[in-house]
Amino acid sequence: MARRTGSVSGPTAAGTVVALILAALVAVLSRADWPVVFGAADWAVLRFTVWQATLSALFSVAFAVPVARALARRRFAGRGLLVTLLGAPFILPVIVAVLGLLAVFGRAGWVSQGLGWVDLPPLSIYGLTGVVMAHVFFNMPLATRLILQGWQTIPAEQFRLVGQLGLSPAVVFRTLEWPVLRQVVPGALALVFVICLTSFAVALTLGGGPRATTLELAIYQAFRFDFNLGRAAILSLVQLTVAGGAAVIALWILPPIVLQTGRDRPVQRWDARGLWPLDAMWIGLAAGFLLLPLGAVVVSGMIGLGQMPSSVWSSTWTSLWVATLSAGLLIALALPIAAWLAQARWGGAEALTLLGLAASPLMIGTGWFILIYPWAAPVRFALPVTALVNAMMALPFAVRILLPAMRQVFADYGRLSAGLGLHGLDLWRIVLLPRIRPQLGFAAGLGAALSVGDLGVVTLFADPEVATLPLQMYRLMGSYQTNAASGAALILLGLAFGMFWLCDAWGRRHVAG
Amino acid sequence: MLQVDGLRVVQGDFALSADFTIKAGQRVAVIGPSGAGKSTLLGAIGGYTPSVAGRVVVDGREITNAAPDMRGIAMLFQDGNLFPHLTLAQNIGLGLRPALRLAADERQQVAHALGRVGLGDFGDRKPGDVSGGQQSRAALARVLVQNQPLLLLDEPFAALGPALRAEMLDLTSEVARDTGATVLMITHAPEDAERAADQVLFVDEGRVDAPRAVADIMANPPEALRTYLGH
Numbered sequence: 001m002a003r004r005t006g007s008v009s010g011p012t013a014a015g016t017v018v019a020l021i022l023a024a025l026v027a028v029l030s031r032a033d034w035p036v037v038f039g040a041a042d043w044a045v046l047r048f049t050v051w052q053a054t055l056s057a058l059f060s061v062a063f064a065v066p067v068a069r070a071l072a073r074r075r076f077a078g079r080g081l082l083v084t085l086l087g088a089p090f091i092l093p094v095i096v097a098v099l100g101l102l103a104v105f106g107r108a109g110w111v112s113q114g115l116g117w118v119d120l121p122p123l124s125i126y127g128l129t130g131v132v133m134a135h136v137f138f139n140m141p142l143a144t145r146l147i148l149q150g151w152q153t154i155p156a157e158q159f160r161l162v163g164q165l166g167l168s169p170a171v172v173f174r175t176l177e178w179p180v181l182r183q184v185v186p187g188a189l190a191l192v193f194v195i196c197l198t199s200f201a202v203a204l205t206l207g208g209g210p211r212a213t214t215l216e217l218a219i220y221q222a223f224r225f226d227f228n229l230g231r232a233a234i235l236s237l238v239q240l241t242v243a244g245g246a247a248v249i250a251l252w253i254l255p256p257i258v259l260q261t262g263r264d265r266p267v268q269r270w271d272a273r274g275l276w277p278l279d280a281m282w283i284g285l286a287a288g289f290l291l292l293p294l295g296a297v298v299v300s301g302m303i304g305l306g307q308m309p310s311s312v313w314s315s316t317w318t319s320l321w322v323a324t325l326s327a328g329l330l331i332a333l334a335l336p337i338a339a340w341l342a343q344a345r346w347g348g349a350e351a352l353t354l355l356g357l358a359a360s361p362l363m364i365g366t367g368w369f370i371l372i373y374p375w376a377a378p379v380r381f382a383l384p385v386t387a388l389v390n391a392m393m394a395l396p397f398a399v400r401i402l403l404p405a406m407r408q409v410f411a412d413y414g415r416l417s418a419g420l421g422l423h424g425l426d427l428w429r430i431v432l433l434p435r436i437r438p439q440l441g442f443a444a445g446l447g448a449a450l451s452v453g454d455l456g457v458v459t460l461f462a463d464p465e466v467a468t469l470p471l472q473m474y475r476l477m478g479s480y481q482t483n484a485a486s487g488a489a490l491i492l493l494g495l496a497f498g499m500f501w502l503c504d505a506w507g508r509r510h511v512a513g
Numbered sequence: 514m515l516q517v518d519g520l521r522v523v524q525g526d527f528a529l530s531a532d533f534t535i536k537a538g539q540r541v542a543v544i545g546p547s548g549a550g551k552s553t554l555l556g557a558i559g560g561y562t563p564s565v566a567g568r569v570v571v572d573g574r575e576i577t578n579a580a581p582d583m584r585g586i587a588m589l590f591q592d593g594n595l596f597p598h599l600t601l602a603q604n605i606g607l608g609l610r611p612a613l614r615l616a617a618d619e620r621q622q623v624a625h626a627l628g629r630v631g632l633g634d635f636g637d638r639k640p641g642d643v644s645g646g647q648q649s650r651a652a653l654a655r656v657l658v659q660n661q662p663l664l665l666l667d668e669p670f671a672a673l674g675p676a677l678r679a680e681m682l683d684l685t686s687e688v689a690r691d692t693g694a695t696v697l698m699i700t701h702a703p704e705d706a707e708r709a710a711d712q713v714l715f716v717d718e719g720r721v722d723a724p725r726a727v728a729d730i731m732a733n734p735p736e737a738l739r740t741y742l743g744h
Binding site for chain 1: 559560561580581582583586587588590593594596598599607608611612613
């Protein structure tokens with residue numbers, strides 16, 4: 001009873017993460033200009049950050065409700081594929097999606113060209129519109145899945161009863177759908193709000209300027225353009241307070257995040273037989289909104305593949321090893337923490353991992369830049385720090401994926417293992433790792449994909465010599481080499497989905513009985 | 514030999530007290546209504562449930578606070594007695610070495626145990642590929658190689674049909690005879706006790722009566738046992 005697995009390594013791993021974040025925070029604090037002066041420009045940044053996150057959350061969820069409703073009550077060929085596709089934006093590199101959105105909705109995009117034929121002015125999606133649109137692109141699918149999962153908890157028998165009594169869609173909504181919606185929607189809103197609050201790459205590519213700068217972007221600009229560490233420090237503190245506060249509030253109303261695909265069983269529905277054109281429209285809108293930008297990336301990427309400078313290939317290699325290192329670090333941190341929490345008697349332990357979402361990658365990056373600067377050229381540490389920060393950002397998700405499986409193993413085989421004297425490494429090798437292999441593969445794949453597509457900390461450190469693929473792509477976009485950027489986007493897309501698929505497939509192979 | 518001295522286990526508002534001695538090599542059926550504390554008793558002896566007072570002594574060695582694997586006890590649970598991702602031979606090998614790196618003679622021991630329970634050719638199969646009865650046999654083969662002085666059974670055969678269950682009880686008796694183990698087995702069926710036990714421990718509302726010979730207690734059951742059996 002005394003020897004619990006991970007009772008030392010779990011707190012050590014968690015402590016390391018906390019120490020890394022705290023060290024960054026202390027470093028940032030040491031460089032802030034006291035007393036803190038918060039100017040009009042800073043207020044504008046804060047206002048825009050909160051405003052775009054609010055709009056993103058509202059639009060994402062408002063779009064998600066009818067789409068989820070349509071998906072919940074219709075069965076059609078390709079429905080399963082579409083529901084799976086809703087999980088794809090989670091591992092889609094932000095900059096790839098941005099390029100796709102620009103190809104469809106940008107000034108020279110498909111929609112603008114169509115408008116040009118009927119003598120209408122082209123769209124412009126830079127600024128608030130673009131930022132919110134990109135956030136909706138990423139978070140509407142997430143919200144849809146949360147709501148869909150909520151409605152799937154309604155037993156099929158209740159819908160059989162609906163069919164038998166011939167209840168109208170309005171009555172079904174009031175009696176069955178609304179009570180679930182009321183529980184899920186606040187959580188979905190909160191989650192999207194928190195995610196958008198700390199969004200960086202979207203603001204970097206589609207925002208900017210005095211009217212569309214988020215806190216993360218302002219940290220980057222203060223740091224990169226002005227090398228004003230004092231201002232970067234103050235903005236980092238504001239970011240930590242705002243995002244941390246929002247995350248704490250969100251914790252109270254957050255639904256459990258289920259990242260796993262599958263387990264989606266369409267329920268036979270007898271209500272709303274006549275409303276199918278409406279549902280078809282919502283499903284078509286959602287599918288088009290998600291698939292058109294992705295299709296645009298693939299099409300223009302094929303054209304651009306031949307026009308890429310060789311630097312794209314070297315940064316592909318860089319990204320590959322950074323993501324591999326990051327996934328390795330992620331697993332090395334997540335496994336002991338999950339094993340520790342799985343045996344913890346304190347139920348709030350799981351919630352604590354979500355707080356990690358609030359830590360700003362740019363704040364951590366800034367802090368470590370300050371710490372490294374007096375000793376060595378920070379550029380030399382750009383890639384290891386990127387891999388580490390990426391791992392820390394993916395940690396809350398990885399722990400939440402591993403924890404239920406780990407709990408199950410201890411519940412099913414804890415006593416048997418203890419009775420046989422399986423401890424420490426033997427327990428990991430013979431029992432834990434084989435039993436949680438599917439979740440391990442999924443978490444590692446997620447970590448690799450998130451890292452390979454991340455355009456965050458690396459922007460602070462990198463110099464022209466060192467670049468990950470997303471950064472290289474961003475530079476190509478910035479120098480108007482759109483074709484080359486499209487080619488790089490296609491490679492990045494393949495890299496993100498390929499790494500995820502590889503890890504996930506490894507986990508699913510030989511799934512034990 | 515199993516000696517339980519003034520053992521007291523508290524779980525929420527449920528409390529169990531036990532004070533009894535079982536002679537070495539005896540097979541004891543633990544009988545009583547649901548929620549009486551049978552599993553709690555075995556859990557406390559096995560080292561899975563902490564006790565607040567008393568002592569547990571196995572073969573003269575006090576094990577009250579020892580880890581489950583350091584108590585001289587082999588235990589089979591209601592389910593989850595085999596790891597589904599390991600072969601039957603590997604599952605049995607765990608009874609010899611938790612690190613699962615077996616020497617040649619230990620491999621031989623595993624093969625012998627497999628043969629002893631009638632699974633000679635099944636060593637490479639996984640639990641999911643064999644029947645429930647064969648899974649029980651494999652678990653008993655591991656008990657055989659564990660070779661511990663005390664064997665605890667928390668209804669591992671409850672899911673089997675009557676004929677198969679009787680077969681497993683007979684095999685358990687053989688395994689216990691081979692290893693010289695004292696056996697404590699929870700059961701709901703009086704015929705199981707009559708078939709495979711020498712003594713009965715009756716547990717009711719957190720109290721454990723002194724062990725009595727099977728024939729004696731069945732012929733002359735105390736009031737609470739009579740109510741439980743529905744006689």
